[in-house]
Amino acid sequence: MHEQGLGGPQNLAEAFSWYRKAAENGFGPAQFALARMYSLGLGTAGNDSEAAKWLQSAAAQGLAEAQYALGAFYNSGFGVPLNRTEAEKWFRRSAERGSPAGQNDLGFMYEIGRGVEKSLEKAAKWYRRGALQGNAYAQANLGVLYDTGRGVPQDHAEAAKWYRLAAEQGEHFAQTNLGVLYDKGRGVTQNSAEAARWYKEAARQGNAKAQTNLGLLYESGRGVPLDYGEAAKFYNQAARNGNANAQLLLAVLYENGRGIPQDYAIAAEWYLLAASQGQFAAQTNLGVMYEKGLGVTRDYGEAAKWYRRAAAQGDPIAQNDLGALYEKGWGVAQDYAEAKALYSQAATKGYAVAQFNLGVLNATGKGTTQDFTAAARWYRRAAEQRLANAQHNLAVLHERGEGVPQSYREAVIWYHRAAAQNFVHSQFRLAALYESGRGVPQELNEAAKWYSRAAEQGDATAQFKLGALYGSGRGVPKDLVAAATWYSRAAEQGEVSAQYLLGLMYANGQGVPTNNVNAYLWLALATEQGMQVGARDRDKVAAKMSPGDLSAAKKLVREWQVKHR
Structure with missing residues (x-):
């Protein structure tokens, strides 16, 4: 009554005194209450060691709340030495006595193998027990297992069910994950507006992933009106919360001046923050900034450093861009063989620009034996991805009969595809073939049309x-x-x-x-x-x-x- 102010003014010191008397007489609930007051500094100076002592007494009497709290103390090292095994013991005892919080935390220990041998199946069992008692964290954690198919068969609909139960209790991780399911149409009917609703709920609680995802919806106009300014606002919130993806996305908006004034220097700062966290796309983009001198002093060595970090993570764009530095000898010693190796890594992942660059090395014999057949093969792969300069170079090989059978008709096809993308050199060559009637019937009006387009460029x-x-x-x-x-x-x-x-x-x-x-x-x-x-x-x-x-x-x-x- 003194603690709650029932029947009179609140008096925490008086409440502490009465709890202590009852605790010293062995009354378990009073021992737990006394531990809580020591832990929170209510009615007395905060003292985790004293709190742990009284939790021990209450837990020994089988009080589930005290057993759970004691497990939490051992798990975090509050008032007692950090001891995961002891934490697991007390979480288990509280869980077996029906504590939903204990069931959740015991499940988490099984999920990550902390204090116990890792077992996703046992994690799912304990999460389920806590979830069925309405524990929002257990519901969210069980949803994650169903979402990812760990410890249970993957079932997005079941994941959505548990996420929803937790989300409706305000659990922001579950709100975010439920938003993702609506965003992607997994386990629920795809609904960007519903995704936005749940992202907003979580974003208001400071969830950086939700803030980032909400920014993406505003940037693309899915489920919300297209609004780069709103996208920037939410990216900024998440970026300041340390989210590397948001830092990257915010940097891109600054670089392109979307929703915010264009500012290369600020873009470079955000790229650096994200890159320093290992975000590979930010590392690549920061490399580009250094290579071009955008927002930073041009420095090919720094560009190579950041490209190298992203390339080591398998980013094909970085592998290609680092290869280009080796080909040109910018910031690194010129090395055609290294350029070829890097282009090859990116090209085999389907990156069209690298496929084109590899084709050029094969055609020119730089870093490799000159091989027009290989050049044509790589040009074709890039050309089929609509890369205009690859389409042009493939057309040139067909026109000359290098690496492929000579065919003006094939040359016209590829020149036409590149010319339609406004590639000036193909527009000129296509005009020349129409003028001469090679590969197509001679049509001087078509020749004039394509000469005109190239001339205007x-x-x-x-x-x-x-x-x-x-x-x-x-x-x-x-x-x-x-x-x-x-x-x-x-x-x-x-x-x-x-x-x-x-x-x-x-x-x-x-x-x-x-x-x-x-x-x-x-x-x-x-x-x-x-x-x-x-x-x-x-x-x-x-x-x-x-x-x-x-x-x-x-x-x-x-x-x-x-x-x-």
């Missing part, structure tokens, strides 16, 4: 070819203005044939106003690049020019060469 040769089609009216209506425009774009990039023809157009006033200064400029530049016929036409233009114009034209030539040096 800045490919100088495609710009020249498109200009030539406009100049001749092949595949497109003849349009000298358009021809001059495309020649000009190509010429500015140093395309020698475009420079020569643009010079002639300025000399003759075709598609552009006659301008001998510009004509001289482009003809002279073409000549400097080795087009001998350009010298003749340059000199013809020069003969028509005044000394002042000729001097101005020569100055333009020098300025262009300096600018494009």
Whole structure:
């Protein structure tokens, strides 16, 4: 009454005094109550040793609560030396007397083999006993065994049943795990909104996994409105709770500026925290930051260090990226054989970029004997995963008949697939095959279409070819203005044939106003690049020019060469 304040003001010191008198007279419940007051420092100074002494007395009288508490003291080393065997003994005694908490903790000792020989079957038995008495922890733990199929047949529906019972009592691990089952549709009908509901319940209690998973739902818009800001909020909560996956995901949002302002430095900090916990994707991404100098000072050695750590965990992206450093000799001694070994590890796991890189080494004979057949094999594997540069290189091998039977038709197929992904080199080659009618019927309008797409992406040769089609009216209506425009774009990039023809157009006033200064400029530049016929036409233009114009034209030539040096 004094402890609870029943019948008068609460007086813990008075309660302690009466408990002690009763305890000294051997009354078990009073001994347990006295132990609790010593443990919590209620009505007296806290004293775990005294608490343990009175728990011993109460436990010896068969009081299940005291037996459980004494087991907990031995399990944690409070007031007594840490002793798992003694902990198991008292947990067992309390469990056999029907303590659901004792049954749960005894089950846990069997699950992990602490103080007893590990036995998942016995763990399940004791969890079940506690769960049937309504112990939320036992219900959650039994759910985990059914979820994972350890000690019992795997049964996600049974797992969901036990998780739900615990979750409804507010047990946050069970709430999280029930959310996962709804998220994935295991043992229950898939329901992202229901997953979000349970994640929110657990997240409010600070469960980092639930906070992370809830962030994922907001990032993907599953079960909740798409909201990168909310995703960042929950990732941040979990990240500050030390969850490595959340630290990674938060870093990705900072790197890409989704839901939060883009900040490479903060991204690198979160990658580092996650990477230091062994999160392999964070290690890889941190390596990328060091390789590119994003948010950190560029440091290929640091990049190699983090790639190496992730690669050791089997991450194919890190294996590939570390291989690339060895191929280039960045941050490590150049070693084509090591590059090949790392590419091979990633390639055999199906990573398309590594398959492409391995194909390149085989095609070039770096770190291995040149082998176009092997190159084609690896290019094909990557190409079938829609990697555009692999599709292009496979097409090149088919066009040349290297490592595969020569086939323009096959080349067209693979060029087309890469070109459809906007791969500029394939767009150009596809246009060339349509122009020549190799592998496909000659279709100049198709050639013009693909030259145009490559030209718009800045490919100088495609710009020249498109200009030539406009100049001749092949595949497109003849349009000298358009021809001059495309020649000009190509010429500015140093395309020698475009420079020569643009010079002639300025000399003759075709598609552009006659301008001998510009004509001289482009003809002279073409000549400097080795087009001998350009010298003749340059000199013809020069003969028509005044000394002042000729001097101005020569100055333009020098300025262009300096600018494009």
